[in-house]
Amino acid sequence: MKPKACIIIEHIEGNIRECAFELASLARMDHLIDRYDWSAAIAGNDIENAAALFAEKTGIHVIALRNDSLERFSGEGYLRAYECAAREVVPEIVFASHTPLGCDIAPALAVKRGMSFVSSVQKIAFSNERIMATRERCNGKIREDIVLPVPTVCTIMPGALPACKHAETSGRVSVRNIDIGKLQSLPGTITHSLTSGAELTNAEVIVSAGRGVGTPQHMEHLRNLASLFPRSAIGGSRAACDMGLVDYGFQIGMTGRSVSPKLYFACGISGSAQHIAGMKNARAIVAINRDKNAPIFQIADVGVVDAIERFVPVFVDLVGDKKDL
């Protein structure tokens, strides 16, 4: 009998998130496709349609874990549901998405099931009969290769894998009405807020701030740089937003916006996977960072090792002079 691999299908109010379809592409990978008996689990209350959609698109057998207390997400409730699935399937490996909801349950599932835990994986490869995962540390400066222990719960970064191609034949759906007891957590509703920052989507040139910008005063240099270009906008990394340099609506990255401008200036941005997920489709990337080891330089077209407050004013003046000629 083949060992089992199980995918956790993340959804918000029954809408399956893109990252769940990315996980399904693992089931099509050479070596992995035949090595495992694949299934996927989705927890919730009204999830039969979502389960059918996932099974149809991916061809994977979906176990729908149904209970009225699972209408809204709580770590406690969804953990109990996935424990039910794990007891039924007894997976050698569980794949979940490395998202706020995925990270809420995956480590706890590993503990409850006595499985190892490997998180924020960027790449999965197969060699010598083993699965090799590559993840990153220290904001992307260091890559870590790990041979996945058995059994393991593994979270995969959104965007790291391609979305699964449409399957030729649909997978089965098995609905389970599960008993999860009484929950202590009382999960509330999901609120969607309209944030600022829509202009980032249409901007041809984006000047983006990171932790390395340092102080709000230095944002002036970024505004001057942006003003050299028509149809430009200013964005920032999570760190820049946390520091109050940029409004959260203008955050670029995994938990923010995804952009694909013609030209992207990464100013004082180290280049964590979190950020790169949101800007890797920029056509040209210019990175300015005083840390020569910053991983942003690995994906940039042009790299300048310098402080923002030193380099940017000199560049802006130079362009101003050229334009005057």
Add this chain to the structure above:
Amino acid sequence: MHILVFIKQVPHGESPFEISKDGHTIQFPSNTSYAINSYDEYALEEALILAEIIPDTVISVATIGPKKAETALRRALAIGAHHAYHYIAENASVVSTFEKAEILAEHAKSHPFDIILAGSMSEDSAHAALGPMLAALLDIPWATHIMKLEVNPAEKSIRAQREIDVSTRQSITLPMPALIAVQSGINRPRYPSLSNTLRAKKQEIVEILLHRTSQSNAKSRFHLPHRTKETHMLTGSCEENARALYEYLHTKSLL
């Protein structure tokens, strides 16, 4: 009310490092500067904010780390934590997150708490695992990536808001005791005053020597990321670099 805050000391983000020849260890030079993991600073600040609102709140901080991690605890005391516990492990970087969760779960079982606060992840190892692991070991409710926290001590309940993405949040109510892992940006961490920094130098830190050796069998190999592009690194003076960047953008019709 008792709040436990678990913190970790990490090397400063721009610290130089070396990867050992066999790829199994990351070495930082002896002059590396260390700080409290920024996510944990937000957790600590959230505890301090709660203590300002709720009378008779006691904040205890604990860390697992080498002797030098004491400076992280001193800083926590300087900004307002009441008690500090140091689980000393010189080889803390090879102790797995699960083993750390086990140690801290034992700590929580022998100390009173209503809320455990932690950061959602660490800046260096970035597992984002400790909080939910700890909650699972203690069998208490939890919520991670929290961007808003309200505590009702009379009802012994916590109302929190988690960030799913920048425009999507979910509210959740948990009874105490519970574990809350905060997302970065939930607040603005304060700085210690000089007088409090001096006072904290004399405060007691409870030290517990860890004798266990790591049972973790997952062996990692570290390496630098590979270049995905032919990056044109500008290495001249500031003015030369500015001219070179101008030429590049000009030839690409971007400027």
